[in-house]
Amino acid sequence: MGSADPVQKIDGHYDVHAMTPNLRQVDVMGGFTSATGHHFYTARSFPKEYWNRVAFINEPTVRLVHNAVIEKDGAGFKEKDGWNLMASSDEWFGPVHAETAPTARSGWRIGITSSSSTMCS
Numbered sequence: 640m641g642s643a644d645p646v647q648k649i650d651g652h653y654d655v656h657a658m659t660p661n662l663r664q665v666d667v668m669g670g671f672t673s674a675t676g677h678h679f680y681t682a683r684s685f686p687k688e689y690w691n692r693v694a695f696i697n698e699p700t701v702r703l704v705h706n707a708v709i710e711k712d713g714a715g716f717k718e719k720d721g722w723n724l725m726a727s728s729d730e731w732f733g734p735v736h737a738e739t740a741p742t743a744r745s746g747w748r749i750g751i752t753s754s755s756s757t758m759c760s
Contacts, residue, residue: 647715649716652720653671655703657701657726672700675736677695677707678738679694692709693707693708698734702729702733703723703724704734705721705723706724707719707721735752736752737750738750
């Protein structure tokens, strides 16, 4: 029996793009520490470069939703920094879940659930 390659991380960066220095981080400053509720975008309302290629990563301690651009890398994948889908300096904003869903009027919507409210685009 041969040995299998170990599981590899695909994230291509650590730094986050916060809108304010007033963050709720106690372990590591300025990076992803509590990424939650990601969603891989498969809808068609956003520009084509998002289709089946961008994952929305929620980071509540830094108050943003990050665009993680996923690209093929040999037999696997790698992630590139796609900056933020949204970010806030509001201390009550802490996104924890993202999803896309069909709607009757607009085709698709992006729902972002915050620790204190729900916002949709």
